[in-house]
Amino acid sequence: MSAMDFSSIYGVSHKPFLTLFLLFLLPLHSHSHNSTTSAQINSNSILVALLDSHYTELAELVEKALLLQQLEDAVGNHNITIFAPRNQALERDLDPEFKRFLLEPRNLRSLQTLLMSHILPTRIASHHWPAADLLHRTLSDHHLHLASKPSGQRTVDSAEILRADDVLRPDGVIHGIERLIVPRSVQEDFNRRRNLAAISAVLPEGAPEVDPRTHRLKKPAPVPAGAPPVLPIYDALAPGPFIAPAPAPGPGGPKHHFNGERQVKDFIHTLLHYGGYNEMADILVNLTSLATEMGRLVSEGYVLTVLAPNDEAMAKLTTDQLSEPGAPEQIMYYHIIPEYQTEESMYNAVRRFGKVSYDTLRLPHKVLAQESDGSVKFGHGDSSAYLFDPDIYTDGRISVQGIDGVLIPPEEEEEERTRRISPLVKVAAPKPRRGKLMEVACSMFGSFGQVCQ
Template sequence: MCSPQTHGLLLFLLFLSTVLVPPSSSLAEAASSTPHINSNSILVALLDSRYTSLAELLEKALLLPTLESAVSRHNLTIFAPTNDALDRLLDPDFKLFLLQPRHLPSLQSLLTFHVLSSPFPLSSADADGIRHPTLGDDSVSLSVDNAGVVRVDSAAVVHPNDVVRPDGVIHGIDRALIPRSVQDEFNRRRSLRTISAVLPVGAPEVDPRTHRLKKPAAPVPAGAPPVLPIFDAMAPGPSLAPAPAPGPGGPKGHFDGESQVKDFIHTLLKYGGYNEMADMLVNLTSLATEMGRLVSEGYVLTVLAPNDEAMAKLSVEQLSEPGAPEQILYYHLIPEYQTEESMYNSVRRFGKVRYETLRVPEKVVAREADGSVRFGEGEDGEGTAYLYDPDIYTDGRISVQGIDGVLFPPKADKKRKATTEKKAVKVAAAKPRRGKLMEVACTLLGAFGQHSCR
């Protein structure tokens, strides 16, 4: 026999078990409240039919749990746009608007606008013109047009009762249904974007002849003869409109020419293959100083840099004359900022382009050849050079373009060739003159011998 204290404790534990542990009927109700989707559901049918694009949107909109919960409570009616209606007929801008993460509520409102919370098998007799509430806060109207086609708002039902399942029915429609709230939100976003967008405005055009701003031309009626001279009608050449150089990069807002010259010389040394050109610039301190002064004053320069193989072909006579190295390098400095793209586009358009050089008044000629730029007056071979390593250095206001030959001005090249030809003519003329004198001498000696014998 148990004590009174033990008997009281047993009664208290029995009371707690009856209060805390629910009966079996309560457990059954809790289990039935959990949504359960089987393979025969209309939500699964969306994946195996012509409405897969709609199923993807439902997944992106995070609406599958909501639809599963709705299916567990009552049957549904889905007006499903076909894949073609969503992929091809939907406006791309509007679709992009819906797929943006910040517009998720708009996408959810649009998709729930296609779902009714009651089964609705569709026929012409069922289209009563009454508005039916959807899963969202809107409603749709069913009607029949003059051709006997059932319509849901503005969309035509092209596949009525396409998929029928125990938990609902799917009707195929030819376009997406767009609620007024979603359309207004899209229009408002598009208007704000259009208003806040800053349209790019080009820099004012300058007349290359007068260096004054061009005034906008008056509108010309269609078919009228041109009112501008032919010079203005054509686009300016590369010498009039070189490639724009970057702006001031120094700490005080001015052009630090000395540091830019040092930078591009160091770049030539590290790039490899242009050591001779870099050494010549280092030794010619006056030329490097002048280049830095020009850049500091706001000028731009393009350096045509011969590689080491080309510099090795220079003879001692060409470099031993006073001022010869400076004159050679001056002919490789163009007072314009040119890149590979700007030079190639120029020679492709104009055929032959003459660039000013610091060796005034000599100019260097550029042509298009083999998909590249060829410099020099002559044909392929001596006196010409190809653009070999483009855009070696394009920082600041200096552009360095590597070439595979040393260039000489046309006059100096012609003078050198004429001197060589003159020497060859003199040597060639001496040989026949010497033979002629010997022939005359032999003739005289022969005549003198005959006269003495008599």
């Protein structure tokens, strides 16, 4: 029996039910369509206006903090209010150490929290400004204190509003403020990072001296007999066992007081985010095991300065230079100085002494540094390189200085040049001569009238 037969039996047609079903689905379809289109950002959005506004420093930080997608989702759900610090507050008035802290890759979360603390998930224009003091929650779950002074000046926490309703859009508003608002959590992260106990920074010092005869670390000379003690008697007294403190965690101990692996990972991430040093990072991590070895050295308390060639310089290396066994390691060893040097310390040294030779991890070769054109020049002749990107990474134990060339020891450079330009000289084979015994025999046979052939 067909469907028409069933409808005729019960006296009900299918058309009313089909109509009701379509009417029920229509609002659902329109709601889903609106929800998908609301997430799209048009050209008249407040985010587009922020990126095109004169608040260039804030827009640059938003892009570096990778917040565009998160802000697009927020604008798709509700209007927002942005308190934008002026460019001078971010460019000149900001503490250089604090700005360096915010731009480090490992502190990305702190930068995001700082920027999201300047954005409210609602629209508050100047004519909607609260008359009484009011706390508003930001996108970072912090609270901003909105107030008005008796003089009529509006403030946000401790920052005054300089340009109210500077940018108006249908989905938000931007107010210009005089200074940056720093949440307490970000300030605590910065103080914790700056604390010497947290970063385990050490004073710049040279590499430990090794006795060439015993291949062990040199120890201080013993105090001669009869000389006064070096330490005062109060410092020389050992406390009793019941008040003796626990030994402090030392380098390489089970507590890993010096976390060299983390420091090496941080500076490699900094190289990648800095840009232009991907080949150097690839050699340290993938082509060799130098990253692990450097982490162990730093964990033991050693300090290192890495002269990092940029990608353009690394591209000039030939296949022959990298194909020999151990060649990448030897090249990198020549670019690692077992001292902690910064751009300022090296430039002051070459300015004062003219030429300075630094030890490298590739014994016994040293790298020569000298002043040239207001910068530091490393190496000799054709394989020289200039200090191109100073202080890419400095944390007290590892210093990374970008250079524009690959350094080669002068001895190897001379051998390679000689091998490349010296022509092949054909050596004439000496004419074979008869031995003494044959000559004597021929002279004897000649006396009998026979000639030696």
